[in-house]
Amino acid sequence: MSSYTIKEIEERLKSIQLIDDPFLEEVKMDGRKGSQQLLNKWHNRYNQKQQAEEKFLQMSSYERDLHKQGYRFIGGIDEVGRGPLAGPVVAACVILPEGFKLLGLDDSKKLTEAKRDEFYEYIREQAVSIGIGMIEAEEIDAINIYEATKKAMLSAIQQLSIKPDFLLIDAMPLQTPFPTESIIKGDGKSISIAAASVIAKITRDRMMKEIDQEYPYYHFSKNMGYGTKDHLLGLEQHGITPYHRKSFEPIKSMLK
Known part of the structure; x- marks a missing residue:
């Protein structure tokens, strides 16, 4: 093994996928500290991938069972934006192709912003169809957030091609x-719902960042309309915008 440099070992390990590859045993017998560190890193990556594979397999179980029953176009539905003081509630319905695979896909709230952006693009490219429904603040105030959420979901279904x-x-x-x-908590149990949660969140977040350009005092690009300290300070100093929900506290009390 000493005939390999540490750099050569590192490069070769990048291409190894199987736990029983003979080269791993060779590295194990190499007494150099650098070799053992590289081997440990490989095992960590391998274990992380195995866990991701297992998680994805579990989250695909609803879709697999439905495909076996003869269903072809299985739509996953999720929403984002029920709790904020400002902005719309957004729902997405996503139909993924049979055999779709995206390791790491999960409830959008568990993903980093960078990973959500990456997954958003991939889902947009691979999905059979995507529908998005949106209910603005004025209508949320008129019919309440629960009914608005249902209406957004039904609209997302209607938008499917x-x-x-x-x-x-x-x-x-x-x-x-x-x-x-x-x-219950379907965005962590179904890949279709998880995909919908990513599409809905990115869609809404990008909207809130655009609104932030118009109304910078509320820091919408950071809080996405939730009642953070900066947002509440903006309300106190500058009042409400057309995007604020008048039926939500503390805005409701401010209008009395």
């Missing part, structure tokens, strides 16, 4: 022409 034959929905019960299953 291909009609689904089954829907997996994150928590919310919906009345639709299609068979459905509502899954």
Whole structure:
């Protein structure tokens, strides 16, 4: 093994995928500290990938079972923006192709912003169809956030270019022409719902960043409309905007 430099070992390990590759045993017998560090790094990467594979397999179980039952276009639905003081509630419905694979896909809240952006682009490229529904603050005030969330989800379904034959929905019960299953914390249990959560969040976050350009005092690009200290200070000093929800506290009390 000493015939290999540490750099050569590092390069060769990058191409090894299997745990029983004979080269791993060779590195194990190499007494150099650098070799052992590289071997440990390889095992860590391998274990992380195995965990990601297992997680993705678990999150694909709903879709696999439905495909086996003959369903072809399975739509996952999720929303973002129920809690903020400003901005719309946004829902997405995503139909993924059978055999879709994206290791690391999860509830969008568990992903970094960089990873969400990366996954957003990949999902947009690979999805069979994507629908987005959006309900603005004025209508949220008129019908309440629960009804607005349902309406956004139903709108997302209507925006699909291909009609689904089954829907997996994150928590919310919906009345639709299609068979459905509502899954509590579904964005961490179904790849279709997780994909919808990524699409919905990126769509809404980008909107809030645009609104921030118009109303910089509220720091929407950082808080996305949630009631952070900076946001509340902006409300106190500059009042409300057309994007604020008047039925939400403390805005409701400010208007009395």
